Each structure stands twice: as structure tokens, then as C-alpha cells.
Amino acid sequence: MPNFAGTWKMKSSEHFEDLLKTLGVNAMLRKVAMAAASKPHVEIRQNGERFYIKTSTTVRTTEINFLIGEEFNEETVDGRKCKSLATWEAENKIYCKQTLVSGNGPKTFWTRELNGDELVLTFGADDVVCTRIYVRA
Numbered sequence: 001m002p003n004f005a006g007t008w009k010m011k012s013s014e015h016f017e018d019l020l021k022t023l024g025v026n027a028m029l030r031k032v033a034m035a036a037a038s039k040p041h042v043e044i045r046q047n048g049e050r051f052y053i054k055t056s057t058t059v060r061t062t063e064i065n066f067l068i069g070e071e072f073n074e075e076t077v078d079g080r081k082c083k084s085l086a087t088w089e090a091e092n093k094i095y096c097k098q099t100l101v102s103g104n105g106p107k108t109f110w111t112r113e114l115n116g117d118e119l120v121l122t123f124g125a126d127d128v129v130c131t132r133i134y135v136r137a
Contacts, residue, residue: 001115002092006052008042008134011118019123019130022106023078032059042119042134051086051094066096074098076108077123 016037020030036059045052049068054061066072066086066132074084074096082098089095093113113120119134 001048003046004044004094004112004114005046006044006137008044008119009137010038010040011133012136013038013047013132014134015128015130016123018128019077019125022125022128023076024105025078040132044119048130067090068094070076076085076100076105077125080105083109114124 017030017034020033025033036057039057041056043052043056044052050066051068052063052065054063056099062075064072064074064084066074066084066087068086069081071085074082076082076098081101082102083101084096084098086094086096088112089111092115093111096110098108098110109124111120111122112121121132121134123130123132
């Protein structure tokens with residue numbers, strides 16, 4: 001079983017602003033989000049298929065606890081409440097589908113994949129995908 005546990009720092013990010021646009025985040029909030037999310041700190045704890053992920057920025061901290069294969073409550077990147085279900089897409093890759101609790105919006109998901117010494121995180125909204133690459137801190 002892959003070991004996602006550890007502290008991670010972001011090495012690169014692509015298409016984050018495009019993702020925020022697709023989610024309907026206005027220009028002013030996008031600027032704040034882009035600045036705040038430029039150096040996120042990620043802590044992952046893992047016990048078998050149970051995960052705790054804490055992502056901290058200068059503006060916001062999010063925490064999720066989940067077990068692979070069990071639905072859990074989460075918020076989308078832009079803060080809307082959703083039901084999420086994480087499953088193994090591959091040996092080293094978790095895929096999580098998000099379903100909005102209420103209202104309409106783009107179809108969203110995230111993945112986390114171990115690729116050598118890197119953690120590759122993707123966020124998707126409809127056909128826009130943001131890719132963020134992390135290295136162990």
C-alpha cells in the first residue's frame with residue numbers, strides 16, 4: 001500500500017486560476033485565492049485506507065477525514081458543501097468524486113497520486129483540470 005503520510009510543500013501549480021474561473025469565483029476573490037494558495041502546507045496522516053488531510057494557507061485551513069470507499073462530507077475548492085467518495089483509481093492514485101449537497105455547479109473531483117518522491121494533486125471542474133505537484137517538506 002502506498003504511503004501518502006507526511007508533510008508536503010508545493011513545487012508547482014498549473015491552471016489554478018482557470019479552475020477558479022470555471023467555479024464562478026469573481027476576479028477579486030481569485031486574486032486573494034491565488035496569493036493565499038501559492039504556498040500551501042499539506043499534512044497527511046494515513047492508517048491503512050483511512051486518511052486525514054490538512055491543507056493550510058495564509059487565509060484558510062481545510063481538514064478532511066475519510067476512509068476509502070465510504071462517503072464523507074467535504075467542501076469544493078470554492079467552499080460549497082458536497083458529499084465525496086474516494087476510491088483507488090490505481091495502486092498509487094486516489095480518485096474522489098464530489099457531489100454538491102444543494103444547488104448547481106460544475107462537476108468536480110480531485111485526485112492524489114504518489115509519483116516517486118512527488119505527490120500529484122489534481123482538482124477538476126467540468127473539463128478544466130488544475131495540477132499541483134508537491135514534494136516532502
